[in-house]
Amino acid sequence: MNLDLKTHLSNIINDSIQNVIPISGGDISQAYKITTPQVNYFLKVNNAPDALTMFQTEAFSLQTIANTNTIKTPRVIVCDSFENSAFLIMEFITSKSPSSSDFKVLGAQLAQLHQCNSEYFGLDQDNFIGHLPQQNNTHKTWLDFYSYERLLPQLELAKEKNLLEDSECPTTACIKRQLQPLFENIKPSLLHGDLWSGNYIIATDGTPYLIDPAVYYGHNEVDIAMSKLFGGFDESFYEAYFSEYPIGEDTSARIEIYQLYYLLVHLNMFGRSYYSAVSSILKKYFT
Ligand code: ADP
Numbered sequence: 001m002n003l004d005l006k007t008h009l010s011n012i013i014n015d016s017i018q019n020v021i022p023i024s025g026g027d028i029s030q031a032y033k034i035t036t037p038q039v040n041y042f043l044k045v046n047n048a049p050d051a052l053t054m055f056q057t058e059a060f061s062l063q064t065i066a067n068t069n070t071i072k073t074p075r076v077i078v079c080d081s082f083e084n085s086a087f088l089i090m091e092f093i094t095s096k097s098p099s100s101s102d103f104k105v106l107g108a109q110l111a112q113l114h115q116c117n118s119e120y121f122g123l124d125q126d127n128f129i130g131h132l133p134q135q136n137n138t139h140k141t142w143l144d145f146y147s148y149e150r151l152l153p154q155l156e157l158a159k160e161k162n163l164l165e166d167s168e169c170p171t172t173a174c175i176k177r178q179l180q181p182l183f184e185n186i187k188p189s190l191l192h193g194d195l196w197s198g199n200y201i202i203a204t205d206g207t208p209y210l211i212d213p214a215v216y217y218g219h220n221e222v223d224i225a226m227s228k229l230f231g232g233f234d235e236s237f238y239e240a241y242f243s244e245y246p247i248g249e250d251t252s253a254r255i256e257i258y259q260l261y262y263l264l265v266h267l268n269m270f271g272r273s274y275y276s277a278v279s280s281i282l283k284k285y286f287t
Helices: 003-013 051-067 100-112 144-160 172-182 221-229 236-246 251-270 274-285
Strands: 019-022 030-035 040-046 076-082 084-089 128-130 132-134 189-191 199-204 208-210 214-220
Touching: 003 040, 003 076, 003 084, 040 251, 051 076, 051 084, 051 128, 076 208, 076 214, 084 100, 100 189, 100 199, 100 208, 100 236, 132 251, 144 172, 172 199, 172 251, 172 274, 251 274
Parallel strands: none
Antiparallel strands: 019 030, 030 040, 040 084, 076 084, 128 132, 189 214, 199 208
16 A cells, blocks of 8 residues: 555544555455554555545445444444545454354344335435446336336446347336336335345454445345345345245245346446356346
8 A cells, every 4th residue: 555545544543553454355446454553444445536436325325224223334434535546444343254143143133124114215325336336216116216227227238338239138118017016015125235245244243244235225135135146145144034024925036136136237347257147037037
């Protein structure tokens, strides 16, 4: 890390920085553990043009979840920019590998988060999914929200990037016709929004923390679908979740439809290796 930034951060936290240790595991930004004589901090740095907005929306998402008092998130210390870099400093959580009972707490607390409701689907601000913009315009129906704010923008982007042909992408009318029967009686729940296994941490005392959220009000099964996409959640997580928040009917089709969004995002961020997974869900539900 450049020396000027280190001095700047030291002034902000009002303490002398002993070590700046790189942390691996992130897809988007450079991550570091900052040690001081008293406390440790977690730092993310990014010099992309929209990085400050990205960190501001992440800080907002972390705070929104923390405000529900259902599940913890690391406390945000500061989000700002210096010279060409944006940075986000938060509480450092020392982690351990999760036990089955830690997963149980995580599942129960996620179910409590999902019981925080709203009148509309969406959010009063846009955010990011990975490094891609994610729009959250509010809608009264989940069908409209999921069609216009989730699937259609990612399908459009995939076409622009020549990752999907026009003929492979369903029309708006087709999406709405096919999804309508699956999307009945759905209530807006506060979601983490990007709940894969890299986005929770179990602290050494067993407390679960959610990290890297992209919150909005949507169908609770979206977080469940993402948790199942790349694995990494123990069976006790699902048992605890479903005993607090019983699942609806026709779940397996919806789970695939919700995974389609994240697969499209991965296609648009990382390229062709996600094509066949995207294509097979598109063919299964929209032809
Ligand atoms: P990115 O946004 O670049 O994907 P992440 O937020 O996923 O970065 O963080 C990268 C790594 O740092 C992950 O392995 C994660 O477990 C760890 N991490 C994230 N937040 C904290 C924190 N507050 N305390 C300790 N480690 C963290």
